[in-house]
Amino acid sequence: MRFLFFFSVFILTFSAKSQAVSGTVNGANGKPLSDVLIRNLISKTHAHTDINGKFTLEETKIGDSLQISKQGFITQKIKLLSNENLSIQLEEKPFLLEEVTITNNLKYLNTISKIDLEIQPVSNSQDLLRKVPGLFIGQHAGGGKAEQIFLRGFDCDHGTDINVSVDGMPVNMVSHAHGQGYADLHFVIPETVDNIDFDKGSYFADKGDFTTAGYVGFNTKNALQNSSLSFEGGQFDTFRTVALFNLLNKENQSAYFAGEYMMTDGYFDAPQNFNRINLFGKYAAKMNNGDKLAIAVSHFKSQWDASGQIPDRAVNDGTISHYGAIDPNEGGNTGRTNFNLQYDAKIDENTHIKNTAYLSKYDFELYSNFTFFLNDPVNGDQIKQKENRTIVGFQSEYNEKISDKWLFKLGAGLRNDNNKDVELSHTLNRKTVLEYLSLGNVNQTNLFSYSSLDFTSGKWLINGGLRLDYFKFGYEDQLASTYTNQTQTKAIVSPKLNFLYTQNEKLQYFLKMGKGFHSNDTRVVVAQKGEKILPETYGADLGINWKPFPRMIVNSAIWYLYLAQEFVYVGDEAVVEPSGKTERKGFDFGFRYQLTNWLFWNTDYTYTHARAIDEPKGNDYLPLAPVHTLMNGFSVKDLKGFSGSLRTRFLGDRPANEDNSVVAKGYCITDFSVNYQIKKVSIGVNIDNIFNTKWKETQFLTESRLANETDPVEEIHFTAGTPFNARLILKYSW
Numbered sequence: 001m002r003f004l005f006f007f008s009v010f011i012l013t014f015s016a017k018s019q020a021v022s023g024t025v026n027g028a029n030g031k032p033l034s035d036v037l038i039r040n041l042i043s044k045t046h047a048h049t050d051i052n053g054k055f056t057l058e059e060t061k062i063g064d065s066l067q068i069s070k071q072g073f074i075t076q077k078i079k080l081l082s083n084e085n086l087s088i089q090l091e092e093k094p095f096l097l098e099e100v101t102i103t104n105n106l107k108y109l110n111t112i113s114k115i116d117l118e119i120q121p122v123s124n125s126q127d128l129l130r131k132v133p134g135l136f137i138g139q140h141a142g143g144g145k146a147e148q149i150f151l152r153g154f155d156c157d158h159g160t161d162i163n164v165s166v167d168g169m170p171v172n173m174v175s176h177a178h179g180q181g182y183a184d185l186h187f188v189i190p191e192t193v194d195n196i197d198f199d200k201g202s203y204f205a206d207k208g209d210f211t212t213a214g215y216v217g218f219n220t221k222n223a224l225q226n227s228s229l230s231f232e233g234g235q236f237d238t239f240r241t242v243a244l245f246n247l248l249n250k251e252n253q254s255a256y257f258a259g260e261y262m263m264t265d266g267y268f269d270a271p272q273n274f275n276r277i278n279l280f281g282k283y284a285a286k287m288n289n290g291d292k293l294a295i296a297v298s299h300f301k302s303q304w305d306a307s308g309q310i311p312d313r314a315v316n317d318g319t320i321s322h323y324g325a326i327d328p329n330e331g332g333n334t335g336r337t338n339f340n341l342q343y344d345a346k347i348d349e350n351t352h353i354k355n356t357a358y359l360s361k362y363d364f365e366l367y368s369n370f371t372f373f374l375n376d377p378v379n380g381d382q383i384k385q386k387e388n389r390t391i392v393g394f395q396s397e398y399n400e401k402i403s404d405k406w407l408f409k410l411g412a413g414l415r416n417d418n419n420k421d422v423e424l425s426h427t428l429n430r431k432t433v434l435e436y437l438s439l440g441n442v443n444q445t446n447l448f449s450y451s452s453l454d455f456t457s458g459k460w461l462i463n464g465g466l467r468l469d470y471f472k473f474g475y476e477d478q479l480a481s482t483y484t485n486q487t488q489t490k491a492i493v494s495p496k497l498n499f500l501y502t503q504n505e506k507l508q509y510f511l512k513m514g515k516g517f518h519s520n521d522t523r524v525v526v527a528q529k530g531e532k533i534l535p536e537t538y539g540a541d542l543g544i545n546w547k548p549f550p551r552m553i554v555n556s557a558i559w560y561l562y563l564a565q566e567f568v569y570v571g572d573e574a575v576v577e578p579s580g581k582t583e584r585k586g587f588d589f590g591f592r593y594q595l596t597n598w599l600f601w602n603t604d605y606t607y608t609h610a611r612a613i614d615e616p617k618g619n620d621y622l623p624l625a626p627v628h629t630l631m632n633g634f635s636v637k638d639l640k641g642f643s644g645s646l647r648t649r650f651l652g653d654r655p656a657n658e659d660n661s662v663v664a665k666g667y668c669i670t671d672f673s674v675n676y677q678i679k680k681v682s683i684g685v686n687i688d689n690i691f692n693t694k695w696k697e698t699q700f701l702t703e704s705r706l707a708n709e710t711d712p713v714e715e716i717h718f719t720a721g722t723p724f725n726a727r728l729i730l731k732y733s734w
Contacts, residue, residue: 023086202516
């Protein structure tokens, strides 16, 4: 009997200690909230809600006090009155920077992007890239062409030195008809973007080709909170409409459709006749076993005319205006259709496998004239660049939390580009081919694997990684008299090592080191017989993330980047140009400050010293490498229904040639936006270049000859930036 008594007491005691409570956390709209923190203030245990808003909190009994919190929502405290399933509702509150803490995360810049997206949502495809601190873009051939990218002293052209992806699917095009790494993001509808993953340098093992200056990964939303329809109209016969339809939003499933149409004549003297259509659909589901699935399908088509790059002398002597054209027949068309599958398989509580598979069909046709009548005084120098490509690939990544201190990743993947009829030809009026300069088929395959290991001890996080890339390049020259299929193979190993010291929730130091690379055009590879065709980079960042005050975040770094000798295929001329070793070193500074509950201030500044290593001093400048870039803005969020921003971007003067005898002049442009929300309706105004500054968006030092000239002239050629451009936006949500 005594034994039964003690056994009963033991069982009751054990039950009390092992007691748990479960529940669900929803928002005010009734939809589940993920990543909500539930803390037991008595036992000190905690739990997070899953994607369905569900949680289980261990070591919790009746009478305990629970705290429920999530960034952007009002924190609640409740006393547990029963063991029944809890149903908790959180109310949203104004965004507060003081709630953002410095965490033990190598990708802390993602926190900055979250802040920027929360304060100032993206409204156009150009703004997508401008959300990356220190990154500048420029358009020089109509709105349908990929933007020119500048980052950390790199003129990345259209993406040569920055890795760009959407939902794990690569955007950069290898061996592209117009330029290596060409990254056209216009197939993304900005309103569907959920978050931006980015960092500078080549310090992460899962990022491969083109990760030289950095990488940018856009992730689209898995679900919509509501449906909406918006109309935008403005100067220069500009019209844009976006429809977002919330088709399905259940506990474990969601689906939506998004469509965009845009047209404009542009601000140039010759109408741009631009139009673009975007269609996007996505389905997401969570299985009962914890697996996650997302399937996305999209289609994009665009066509346009362009005024191209014009010479200073033609504007200065009054032949054309600042917005004029020498050859108004430039322009083109492009399209892309994508199928993307993401599958996250849960193995157990500490292990999962993340998978991505994709298929893209892409076409591109561009007409340009950079030199006018230099090579052909009779017909002019117009060229056509054209291609039709199919991309297939996948990436799988095994993630295991070995213990509280060790995290292991192992990944592998493949990408194949089958690019048919890659063409460069001399044309007349976009109709007649006068001469084929280059025509062939490209087949390029990239096999890769990588692994990384995170070790956490106290305030330290040490991350080591290793990546192996193997390439097979194939080129069939269709202009050769006999069949020739030239192939080359090459491999490169890229080690990474990163140190992170988080002193507290307000101060963090980091040192990042790594080797990266970018592949060269297949036509370069075969021309150089496989020699020096995967130029490597070596880089390092040393910096801090700091919260000196509750509502202020500062991030800064000094950095260095070495780039080995490379060969560059110039698609505009069908020639291979070698360049020597280069180095870039500089300083990044970022600043976020919340002045009031509704007023925010952000600044990003980069200084870069870029030089060629093997050239004599004074003749070692890197043409068009940015020296000073600055972005500064003030934003208003949720002030009695009003939101808006005033943003300034500054690009300083930079060398246009190797001895800095010709300078590409900088610019300082300010944009303005304001929006007012009335229940389900919002009305807004966006103004580009509010002070109507006359500026040059992109500039090149080019040798050209006009129709009335006997001798060629080398000088700055430019594309004019937008003048004052106002647009009205109306939006209805339901």
